[in-house]
Amino acid sequence: MPSKFLKVMFAIVKIAGQQFKVQEGQSLYVPHIAGKSGDKVEFSDILLVNADGKLSAGKDASATVKAEIVNDLVKGNKVIAFKMKRRKGFRKKHGHRTQYTQIKIESIA
Template sequence: MFAVVKIAGQQFRVSEGQELYVPHLDGKSGDKLEFSDVLLSDSDGKLALGNDVTVKVNAEIIGEVKGDKVIAFKMKRRKGFRKKTGHRTLYTQIKIGKIA
């Protein structure tokens, strides 16, 4: 059984017991989440999509991690202008519990 869920503006294909990294969600480690914005679900070969989907996905927050560093470097030649900034995007690690 799997489902396609919309989490923080992105779509993820999830199944029970799966761990995945999603864009930062509010909450602490151990908090329970419920995603009701399910776009597609499959149970025993029967697909349901659109308004026919009555499934909700339960998940648990495992922790938070930072992504790879992204560098933004700007420079104008012969002018002496250099600007270097960077950031690391926060991700939340979740574990999918039950799809019901």
């Protein structure tokens, strides 16, 4: 009987304090990491690995994810924090743009 589920290798990786589900060939935006375009990076903080339909998590998940930096600095949308108290003359405006890095996953081993 054929399996309903595709056996695609994926991993859950912790990058800069955030968790990402990654597959080979996938391109994604992660919080800014040091490096220039074309540099190779390696992530060893793996939380879960699915290899050939077999899940391994925690200490059993021993793998490394290798990626290449595609675009070293991508700015996110502007976020404005505006505070105001009516009739008091109080206005405060703060804003920022979060910086991201675009990476492409090369291999999960």
